[in-house]
Amino acid sequence: MSAILGGVHSLARPLGNDEPLVTLSDVSKAYANGTVALKNAKFNVKRGEFISLVGPSGCGKSTVLRIVAGLGPISSGEVRIGGLPPEQARREHQDMAFVFQDATLLPWRTVVRNVELPLQLRGVSQSERRGRAM
Ligand SMILES: Nc1ncnc2c1ncn2[C@@H]1O[C@H](COP(=O)(O)OP(=O)(O)OP(=O)(O)O)[C@@H](O)[C@H]1O
């Protein structure tokens, strides 16, 4: 979670010191197969706060992270990242980061070309991304 929050530098509007950076209000999530992964989840995260989600396998931890990162829709409720819907926050703040639970390396690319991939997806030139990856 901290990796995600650390990257949100510029916000839709300035936040007050005590104003939450991440807000989940009564968030529910049902996957297409009917599995209810979250029911009325609510919590806030302030800037600089380090949060750990702890719970048994399948309780919805990764679902929360994917939602906060703007990687999947919610069924009901509201999520705001610096005042923005998560998908918009992800588009506007390209230095947000998400570390997936399982390896997502592309086995047909070399290590350095895996490191370069996020820069490539952002349209950074080959020479610049190779330098930054190194
Ligand atoms: N794409 C999906 N389609 C259907 N059900 C899903 C999907 N992703 C997750 N689930 C289900 O949603 C529930 C919550 O899953 P989630 O991955 O968020 O749990 P978790 O707390 O991260 O578990 P773990 O500790 O094993 O990583 C589980 O019942 C899981 O099987």
Ligand SMILES: [Mg+2]
């Ligand atoms: Mg998980």
